[in-house]
Amino acid sequence: MRLVLASASPARLTVLRSAGIEPVVRVSGVDEDAVAAALVDPSPAELVAALAVAKAEAVVAAVAGEHPDAVLVGCDSMLFGDGAVVGKPGTPEVAVQRWRRMAGGTGELLTGHAVLRLDGGAVRQVATGTKSTTVRFGEPTERELAAYVATGEPLAVAGGFTIDGLGGWFVEGVDGDPSSVIGISLPLTRRLLGEVGVSVVDLWTTTA
Numbered sequence: 001m002r003l004v005l006a007s008a009s010p011a012r013l014t015v016l017r018s019a020g021i022e023p024v025v026r027v028s029g030v031d032e033d034a035v036a037a038a039l040v041d042p043s044p045a046e047l048v049a050a051l052a053v054a055k056a057e058a059v060v061a062a063v064a065g066e067h068p069d070a071v072l073v074g075c076d077s078m079l080f081g082d083g084a085v086v087g088k089p090g091t092p093e094v095a096v097q098r099w100r101r102m103a104g105g106t107g108e109l110l111t112g113h114a115v116l117r118l119d120g121g122a123v124r125q126v127a128t129g130t131k132s133t134t135v136r137f138g139e140p141t142e143r144e145l146a147a148y149v150a151t152g153e154p155l156a157v158a159g160g161f162t163i164d165g166l167g168g169w170f171v172e173g174v175d176g177d178p179s180s181v182i183g184i185s186l187p188l189t190r191r192l193l194g195e196v197g198v199s200v201v202d203l204w205t206t207t208a
């Protein structure tokens with residue numbers, strides 16, 4: 001059985017590879033704004049879960065022929081803090097603004113997960129879940145913040161920070177699942193795979 005990762009995220013791919021799975025990667029290309037706009041007053045956890053489902057569903061047709069009995073995984077990460085849910089900063093200005101608000105405080109990094117099990121090319125079972133991880137932010141100096149934003153890293157990641165990259169210098173710690181902050185929660189994905197009758201060990205490419 002193959003696991004199809006419905007994501008363009010290099011971080012998610014790295015997490016799965018490091019955990020023994022070589023996924024088939026298919027980028028969903030989902031219009032996240034359109035999916036969010038179709039929801040009626042979703043909670044932050046419902047929002048990221050719905051986006052994860054949309055991403056996984058979007059790649060079913062592309063993989064059903066070649067991998068009719070695959071298990072598909074979609075994820076979406078956003079940062080919840082000060083009553084707002086935010087994704088990627090996109091611009092240096094937004095990244096700086098956000099860091100000036102986040103510094104010294106905490107936020108909840110939410111990652112929605114969707115696992116779709118295919119049977120004969122059709123979706124047979126769906127399992128979803130959202131993992132919330134508290135992130136405790138450090139206090140970069142203005143010079144450090146300017147240098148960090150100038151690298152471009154914070155612009156393309158949810159919340160404008162990483163814990164396993166340059167951002168790690170400015171994150172004091174996380175309370176909860178670090179893999180979820182990076183992009184995909186391994187323990188939650190294991191449980192969701194179990195819900196659709198798949199054992200994660202059957203997906204490992206490495207054998208002891």
Ligand SMILES: Nc1nc2c(ncn2[C@H]2C[C@H](O)[C@@H](COP(=O)(O)OP(=O)(O)OP(=O)(O)O)O2)c(=O)[nH]1
Nearest residue numbers: 007008009011076077157158162163164181182183
């Ligand atoms: N390496 C790393 N990446 C992070 C971290 N926090 C967030 N990210 C990345 C993972 C995802 O690629 C991105 C979250 O944005 P999305 O959930 O929309 O995924 P993305 O657009 O990258 O790909 P996708 O929509 O799944 O095709 O931010 C971190 O701590 N480390």
